Amino acid sequence: MGLRPARCYRRLERPYTRVAVKVPDKNYIGANPAVRIRRFVQGELRPDYDAIFYLVAEDALQVRDNAIEAARMAIVRYLDKKTQKRFWMRVRAYPHHVLRENKQLTGAGADRLQKGMRKAFGRPVGRAAQVYPGKVMFEIITYRSFEPYVREAFRRAAMKMPGHYKVRVVERQPATAT
Numbered sequence: 298m299g300l301r302p303a304r305c306y307r308r309l310e311r312p313y314t315r316v317a318v319k320v321p322d323k324n325y326i327g328a329n330p331a332v333r334i335r336r337f338v339q340g341e342l343r344p345d346y347d348a349i350f351y352l353v354a355e356d357a358l359q360v361r362d363n364a365i366e367a368a369r370m371a372i373v374r375y376l377d378k379k380t381q382k383r384f385w386m387r388v389r390a391y392p393h394h395v396l397r398e399n400k401q402l403t404g405a406g407a408d409r410l411q412k413g414m415r416k417a418f419g420r421p422v423g424r425a426a427q428v429y430p431g432k433v434m435f436e437i438i439t440y441r442s443f444e445p446y447v448r449e450a451f452r453r454a455a456m457k458m459p460g461h462y463k464v465r466v467v468e469r470q471p472a473t474a475t
Contacts, residue, residue, distance in 0.1 A: 368454035
């Protein structure tokens with residue numbers, strides 16, 4: 298079975314998902330799912346870059362790690378082509394939140410095999426980043442002349458994630474050699 302749709306996990310919630318590293322007996326979650334984001338920092342940070350671009354969330358929601366990874370890949374693929382790899386990017390949203398699912402069987406005879414809502418804490422199925430309005434999802438440092446390409450890359454990335462996003466631009470002082 299594949300992943301459930303994003304609408305199943307988009308709502309912001311705070312269940313008790315304790316993962317104790319030093320005292321495993323206090324765990325409610327037995328095994329922590331791995332984060333599916335391959336790289337959090339990419340590119341070459343040059344001293345003469347003059348602009349910082351941010352992709353900022355406008356909604357309060359949860360974004361799964363596979364959606365963040367798909368957005369990261371879309372950004373890198375587009376900017377590699379358009380800027381000849383002259384950018385530096387960082388993923389700023391980390392998926393700490395463990396998603397759980399109380400799996401139910403369907404079909405004939407399923408009533409004899411499952412427990413319904415008894416002990417319905419759920420098994421870990423993935424991770425998500427909890428995002429609030431104003432949270433920076435991605436940061437790109439590059440030249441100001443690449444602004445149309447960065448905006449298009451962010452537009453493509455926003456299509457891969459739930460919610461609405463906006464682009465914020467900040468001037469960067471080029472580093473001087475001392």
